[in-house]
Amino acid sequence: MYQTTYHRASSVDEAASLFSKSSEAKFLAGGQTLLPVMKQRLASPSDVIDLAKIKDMIGVEASGDTLTIKAATPHYDVATSDAAKKAIPALAYLASLIGDPAVRYRGTIGGSLANNDPAADYPAATLALGATVKTNKRSIAADDFFKDLFTTALEDGEIITAVSFPVPQKAGYAKMPHPASRFALTGVFVAQTKSGEIRVAATGASQSGVMRVPAIEAALKANWSPSAIDSVNISASGLLSDIHGSSDYRANLVKVMAQRAVAAAG
Amino acid sequence: MGVEGIGARVVRKEDKRFITGKGRYVDDIKLQGMTHAHFIRSPHAHAKVKKIDSSAALKMPGVVAVLTGQQIVDDKVGNLICGWAITSKDGSPMKMGAWPAMAPETVRFVGQAVAVVIADSKNLARDAAEAVVVDYEELPAVADVHAAIKAGAPQLHPEAPGNQVYDWVIGDEGATDAAFAKAANVVKLDVTNNRLAPNAMEPRAAIADYDAADEHFTLYTTSQNPHVARLVLSAFYNIAPEHKLRVIAPDVGGGFGSKIFIYPEEMVALWASKKVGRPVKWTGDRTEAFLTDAHGRDHVTHAEMAFDASNKITGLKVKTYANFGAYMSLFSSSVPTYLYATLLSGQYNIPTIHAEVIGVYTNTTPVDAYRGAGRPEASYLIERLMETAARQLKVDPAELRRTNFITQFPHQTPVIMAYDTGDFNASLDAAMKAIDYAGFAARKAKAKGDGKLRGIGVSCYIEACGIAPSKAVGSLGAGVGLWESAEVRVNPVGTIEILTGSHSHGQGHETTFCQLVADRLGVPISQVSIVHGDTDKVQFGMGTYGSRSAAVGLTAILKAMEKMESKAKKIAAHALEASEADIVIENGEFKVTGTDKAIAFPMVALAAYTAHNLPEGMEPGLKESAFYDPTNFTFPAGAYICELEVDPGTGKTSFVNFVAADDFGRLINPMIVEGQVHGGLAQGIGQALLEHAIYDANGQPVTASFMDYSMPRADDLPSFNLSHTTTLCPGNPLGIKGCGEAGAIGASAAVINAITDAIGKNNLEMPATPDRVWRTIHAA
Structure with missing residues (x-):
């Protein structure tokens, strides 16, 4: 150092x-x-x-139809938060799968989103749930936040203060962990919002970072069930390929993880 | 046996200091005036070192020196040696290129050192290293064995044309060809044994301290065998004569073979300490460990097995290419030859075997012994062949093994080894019962209903341990004898110090070796301490590897104990006015059998040292030593059965059950044995499912951190179901076979046999990653 x-x-x-x-x-x-x-x-x-010792930036709060996780809240706190487990159990579950216990005690949601690692877990939930990223300057919709690998809409010096998740009708997350790093080899978060919108986001798969999966969203809009995804074709083009997973394996995982996430969501 | 004797589950004495952070490792040692070394390592797999400009670095604060490969060559520090001479089939000696401790002209793998910065602190050394400009001229590189032996491949060493170190054969080729000509069935298999990075928890480290007044060196190092290190540093590397070189291996955090070898870093530290006139410390980081600790395995093999019409094996042919990396490490040449091909008979009656092993240089990290060393490669090959044969011949895999088991002992195999004892049916019976083999078909059918592919896989391994009879290994080319030494020092108050040439780097010797003393004398183990790891304290020793410490090291202690007890009995008999023949040792007392006359052991010890009233002509004192050279290898064996499920959607494997029935002969401490088996199984399963040290085609390492190299973790592994069947080893008086490597030797084949059973396809390479399994399931 x-x-x-x-x-x-x-x-x-x-x-x-x-x-x-x-x-x-x-x-x-x-x-x-x-x-x-x-x-x-x-x-x-x-x-x-x-930032991790700023008291105002730590905590999980549910209010009405919104679950707010302050940016310096460690993953362990989210995984074990009663408010999170009640409002969006899939989000608490996702937090429980991040890295290993040492990572979960130190790592924070704000750090994860600002870094935007293409295989991080939180971006999938943030995008699929249509969350709002709050900063010290403004509010940014998830759809506008993630730009590319390790790149976000954040300006230089801008600090994420909290993330607000609309409580969905249903949501589920399924992850195939990377065997060495325990990032997501591929993870898929599925959500059905209270207004009936279907949003599906995959992490770990795309060369451009977290992505919506419109083909699966369409299939689930027609029929919210794992079998609805059977006939969806996910192209391997543009997906990551490395020693732990080829692009066609990741394409398969996008489908299979989506099916399992739907099954978990109920 | 008593509560602390042989066979007792005694809690490890050493764990208090390890668990409370009180262990003393090399990096914990700080010497007055100590400097710190940082190595400048090649980023290229193959390149000429054109120029090293250290002028800017030398002007930086705290920099003491920048030393280069040319300087170490100029100072006539010896090249690294390979200590086991192998002869090719044409009678020529193996062909080795020179390996200087730092490269003066050519680098041949990523991570090879070209220079070292010595500075007042680790960070200053690292800062200065960034200011050293090394001008390289890149050369074409080759990482894969098949690519390396092709015509026109980049050549590593002029001494080894075609990158071939040797082409070695064992067994009777004519008889084997004849067996195949008459075979009713022939089973063929191609397997790759994946390269592994050892990853001991403690990285390698060294502190060299030169005392100019006495012209004496002290080296603190992470070694499994400090005496062998001193011997090699002294006899071959021209560091110092042995009496001017003290080697200390204090607490060492795991070795798995990788800390047997003498590495360039400790040679450079010693040399540099004399040059700069101050102690020099180097502690490797994890990246350096991935790049420079000797790797393990890396074989590519084609094998064929011949069967007669009754499914009896009639012959075996094996051709293996072994990747040695860029240089021949200390014992590398023996691993794919005498530690591999001599175990190719497995647990089976095979009338004739012929094996050919071609050793190949590539632009990768050197490869040497890693937990099991050759024997995992042999066992994996044979057990994959047996499973493949069972599938091809359509017989139950367990039954095919039983049909071919060796049941009469001693048994001379066609590949040197003479198995002394064993009961292979007993191990297999125990494992099959433990896993309910008979009920598997029903469980598989039920799993299918849940969408899971369930498989079962058997692996019946045998290994040669207790390494090794000196005369035998000498006749095969070894440069050292493989006996062990021990000394028993009884203090005047009756406490006991055991000095051993074995070295503990996690094995629990400080407990198990005391248990032998407790067993014989009936004294508590708290009265006994173990001294090891210091060439000034222990006269000589060959160290710890090859599951040898109990079978060889503990037997040496037993021999020394017997001598000590014999003298103590004479002293006791004299004091009790009884006949020496009537003295028995019980519960810490020397008693006259059949009477209530007794003298406590501490009183015997005191009598030996006061020497006021010793038998006529007896020397004072109570201290004895022994050297023990085994008469044969020992042959631990066992049966492992793995039951698992494969998720067809992801290719992910989940364990259902893993049973291990081992025959280790007599167990000193069953708790420690179980720990050894757990660790071994973790490494065997790690090889099967997760671990792979990968290079790209240009020799760049792809897996040089834990972000990419998949080390097994607790949640990757099942709870193990262990049991023991026992045939005592006739080769040593304690009946011990050794347990340190078994798990790593037997586990991989059980896992791959189970996965291939689950997916119904036989060809699957290690590591069986989810991607690879999924691809195999869905391949046309």
């Missing part, structure tokens, strides 16, 4: 102010990606601004 200056911010405003004063600052929101990269000397921020 190269030398860096660590700051523990006590408020969002302080964090933003620290960022603006630094030359090459990075926010630390759990550090499950940033710290390993820094240890390998692949990143060398001048300043590291820790």
